[in-house]
Amino acid sequence: MAAHIAPAFRTPMTDLVGSVMTHQTGSRCADFEMRAMECLEAYGVQRGRVRCVDYLDDLRECTFKIKQLARVSEMRVERHRQWLMGERSSEDHYAPPARSDAY
Amino acid sequence: MAATPTQDLPPKGGYAPVNFTRIPARSYFNGYQLFAGFGVVSAVACYMYYKTYSLVRREDIEMRSGRLAVEPLLLAERDREFLKQIRRNRDEEARLMANVEGWEVGTYHGERIYKTIPSERFIDPVINEYFAHGPSKAYTDNAFFSLFS
Numbered sequence: 001m002a003a004h005i006a007p008a009f010r011t012p013m014t015d016l017v018g019s020v021m022t023h024q025t026g027s028r029c030a031d032f033e034m035r036a037m038e039c040l041e042a043y044g045v046q047r048g049r050v051r052c053v054d055y056l057d058d059l060r061e062c063t064f065k066i067k068q069l070a071r072v073s074e075m076r077v078e079r080h081r082q083w084l085m086g087e088r089s090s091e092d093h094y095a096p097p098a099r100s101d102a103y
Numbered sequence: 104m105a106a107t108p109t110q111d112l113p114p115k116g117g118y119a120p121v122n123f124t125r126i127p128a129r130s131y132f133n134g135y136q137l138f139a140g141f142g143v144v145s146a147v148a149c150y151m152y153y154k155t156y157s158l159v160r161r162e163d164i165e166m167r168s169g170r171l172a173v174e175p176l177l178l179a180e181r182d183r184e185f186l187k188q189i190r191r192n193r194d195e196e197a198r199l200m201a202n203v204e205g206w207e208v209g210t211y212h213g214e215r216i217y218k219t220i221p222s223e224r225f226i227d228p229v230i231n232e233y234f235a236h237g238p239s240k241a242y243t244d245n246a247f248f249s250l251f252s
Binding site: 028035054055057058061062065067068069070071072074075076078079082094095096097098099100101102103 | 181184185188191192195196199200203211212214216217218219220226227228229230231232233234235236237238240241244245248249250252
């Protein structure tokens with residue numbers, strides 16, 4: 001993976017201590033990354049790019065939240081479009097705001 | 104010259120003797136009494152410090168106990184409000200995207216967000232999703248607070 005920060009030469013020592021930036025430190029994406037890495041370990045990188053594409057896509061989605069953020073902006077665009085076209089009144093333009101201390 | 108010049112001469116018989124005996128200052132306490140006074144004042148102050156420090160420690164313990172007791176309540180309240188809000192978000196999304204073709208609630212135009220996770224699993228919302236349906240002022244005012252506390 002291009003964004004992987006990996007040592008230039010692979011030795012047993014770098015295999016042991018070489019993973020500098022991973023998701024394994026309790027992040028939400030730790031399981032996604034583990035599944036993807038185990039699949040890549042089983043198939044190797046070249047075949048793994050084809051066989052494990054679901055795991056890799058889910059890891060990418062968890063890391064960058066692509067679809068979740070795209071959903072949000074689609075929904076907001078739709079909300080503004082409905083307001084502009086008059087399908088939504090001005091009082092109804094937004095829902096009541098969420099409480100800030102609950103996230 | 105006929106007139107003799109006047110000179111500033113000492114008086115006849117000389118000056119009176121000058122009294123240069125020392126007059127020491129009146130001393131109220133001697134050295135031992137001063138040290139004793141220092142000791143007494145220090146002892147009293149030490150006792151008062153001890154009493155005050157005990158009181159401060161007791162108040163700290165009480166405040167800390169109170170905070171530890173209340174913390175689970177506050178966390179539970181916060182979790183309840185979080186779940187209620189994401190439920191409201193789901194309902195609002197269903198209402199909003201009812202007429203958009205191919206949109207299922209919780210997906211992106213019908214595509215599930217994660218391919219390898221069963222669809223019944225709860226997906227943690229990102230901060231934008233949590234504030235998605237309110238005015239953007241709510242997000243800009245509160246996102247910093249939510250993310251860093």
